[in-house]
Amino acid sequence: MNRLGAASAVHLAAGTWLLIDLWRAWTPTLITIFGQAATTPPELIGAFAFGCVLVPVLLVAVARRLGREGTFAAAALVVALAGRVVLQLTDGGHLHLVVASVAGIAAMTWLSLALPRHRDAAVTGVVAGLAVAVTTHAALGTWGAVWRDDVWAWLLLAAQLVACLATMRTPAEGRGVGRRFALTVMPGLFLAGVIVANAGRASATLGEAGLAAVAFGATLAVAATLVPVTRVSAAAAALVLTGAVAASALVTDADGLLPAWTVVAFVVGMPALAHLWRAADHGDRGTSMTLALGGLVWVALLFAYYAGYDLGYRADWLLVGVALVIGIAAATTPPAPATTAPPRTLAAIGVTALAVGVVAAAAPALTIRPFDASEPRDDEVRVAAYNLRMGYGMDGVFRPKAVAAILVSADVGLISEIDRGWFLNGGQDQLAILERLTGRTAWWGAAADPVWGDAVLVDASRARVERRALPSHGAVTGAQAIAVRPQGPWESTWFVSTHLQPVGSDEGVTAQSADLAAWLRELGGPMVLGGDFNLQEDSAAYDNVIDVGLVDAAPGGADTSPADAPVKRIDYLFSTPDLVASDVEVPGLRASDHLPVVATFTRR
Template identity: 40%
Template structure:
């Protein structure tokens, strides 16, 4: 195998492993090192940024010890950590193991950068393969599964990476060369934009669900989501590997426009945001990979100083790019705790990439591509479309005859799918809900594509395991909010944004009408109140009560969710003042938070007076930081 092919394969596979580590490390910051909304966001951000700042010592270390030694040692450590994470240990062990993998990955990047002046084919292929793998796994990472598939696939991935990263007797190292710093600077911004927007299968699925759902900003199952992901991956690879002049100057314009559409936080704009960002990111990468023209002053200066300085510069560029990733990711998600606008983060990163692209010297020529652009793009898109065929057929409209005499309802704050031990625990969530044999499930803190949490579509994954269709409403942004799952057909969905009153995270109320058959209907409202700092969510509770009673009219009504208020508090009184009844009263006290030592009664089910409530429980589980509440409602 030629050296350039080995380098491309090793870089691509290493980037896939590093992405897997990041999908564990990022959520571990908020679920293990700290607790979101209780541990100060500044402290969590400082902890996260510290490791990327520490990695700035990697380039001089690489130069002193030697590129080959450092790169191989870091590659072996990265591979070992990736395998160890498949055991999904949870707790502090998971946090420190993922941190070791992060540092190994950053050190490996610095070493590879020192010896690779043309990284874009490997970078583009790595970003695309990570996205294709996530699509094939239905966004449920191998590191969280722990089954034979996870160990087998992880072992094959690690073996392939080590086979390409370790020295090969038939390979001939490339001649030292200057340049490449611009391309390496974009590895971090590329990871951020790809994982957050351009190549996120979960975001693609959520985006298509808004187009195919019942409307009013509320989504249903995403049958075409992975098809959109496949198209975005194909366009990205084609743009990254095609001749530069085909895309410039359209690439930076497309990238900036896509990032702006994403930053507007409007569900209907997510589809063009995904496609434009994918095309623009690929095109910008392509231009930075092209060799500079003969006589370029920067190249002449590097040649005069020796290639060692060029190697060092590329190493610093790679680590600095990853620092940009950390600053932008932490800045974007910290806004949900600190309450400032966060749309600047993806736009600023896109502007950086576009600026690097626009200021790059115009290439006099471009060497033959390491990978055939059209063929590679077609294969990756086809594999993703195959995943769409396998995962997109799930669609349930109803699986309960009616009308029933009783309805079993579960309300659960699922904390984006992460348990108290910091593991992404779909199995635990599904088990505790399924044990109650629910007819209706009301979910809070539903995450459908946040990069900070690993980029999963938690709602669709959980709905499939429960075999229940859903209706979703965004709260903080288009991919974080609340949902109602029902075994009966839903209709007339409506959502109401709630007053922020100083709370940093957005809140809403989602109302749906359940057709129980025989002319019997039930109105269900799902909400998650966000208290202002140091106060109760009185204003939001009043808004939900007014919205819910107005929506229900003369139908039986249920309001459920994480209300962040306790019986007897002023916010709770707003619901009883509106005529609603505490469906859990007979079982009080019924604390639900924190899950390992419940003391607070903040998860509730309130009903109209015609509904009789029995068998109220809060089953114990540590699959979230809250306990679910379940109750049987007898229809009038």
């Protein structure tokens, strides 16, 4: 790649990094500001999203008609950059939704117009941008830069601005990309965001080692765009990509958790995808319009996958299907003339991949600093039950510090509705972020899928842990219960976190509460039970819990939902009679759509 090609690759990489950051800011607003997950009809949220990604199609059509693709691309990039700066300054709400939508539209318009103009660097530029986006996100401990107000967020934003603006005037060198690359770039970016370049999911799989793996794999993928493509190498890449996606999307252990060995998906998945993109980039019939229409495919895949959690189906096989289609499309493309980068370039990329892997694993300890916590007392334990709504408050802002402040004020956190890597929610491992902020250990219970569920957060590195998947009884979202006996003065007491899922209405958890009660009887012994039960105090479901022999910490207590104007009490703390509850509080915090319930328990 000559100097012009390198400048083009840097330009495309910077813009792709910007686009991914904007997606991380935009997709959560669809279910926290425009609508409400599990409440607003998915088809309405989907219609809004489709409307947004249709705009780049119209803008590209106008640019092509006027013959001003370069001007439109530059203007779109400036709008996207301005929006990114504004997002760093906004404080949520509808302004965030509007700015994120406009900036995302602009960034997708830019990508559609820019790739054909820099055709020789198109694949390498997109893959390099993915590598930078993944590495920086991992280094931030998966706490998205757009949701932070610290020096790290501003340094990364400054680097993004400089990289985009400094290369904006790079001369165009082409008029089109390979048609199959143009058709698969957006589905590939979807697949990368959900699975193979998802730092949140990698963190949920193997912690810091997972972050190292995903950063290493994404960076090594740049080299996969600079080596010759043959029919054999393309077919092998197709098999590797499909296998990597299947391993991470479909394989779980007996408790529904991601096995540690599936971390290999993040090491090999992105290089395989990158090599397939290179194979698909043959000819120049892929136009800016083809790329813009790919945005519609991207949003269709996004909703086809995530709507299943509200509509009652699991779409994991969709991911495997997308990988298969990309693999077949690329592997059956006639091979382009063989070119390869100099060995020293490939070696340099390999060394860089190792270095960024180390940085991705080590940096979160520096970029997320823990709160100071008071020493626990042996004669009492303070417990907080909190439904976190994936970490997003009533204003649609991700506020882990506010959540951590509540949790660190207690000794034990019984937390639910935790997201550990949904691309729809920004690809953040919320549980790992809270572990770092509180300096405590989290014990995870998967519910809806391996990266969405409940946890117990406690200051103990060793514990006895029991998990139980609860039958759905027709509920569209999975439910579970996790019980932890932490090593220390309270090691004889179970701390149990759960989130019951209603069927058809707010009071549809009677059968599931009976299943929970039966399991609690099996556990036996002193216990504190907390979570979002989706039940009322005068219901049969409430009686099922009480009949286990548990005592409500605050009968007739304060309403907890929704957080901005509570009208119902559905979040509870219960305990066995040998524990006495006192100092029960329901802090008025809007870092979720629920309010937390906090109480102190002492032994009789």
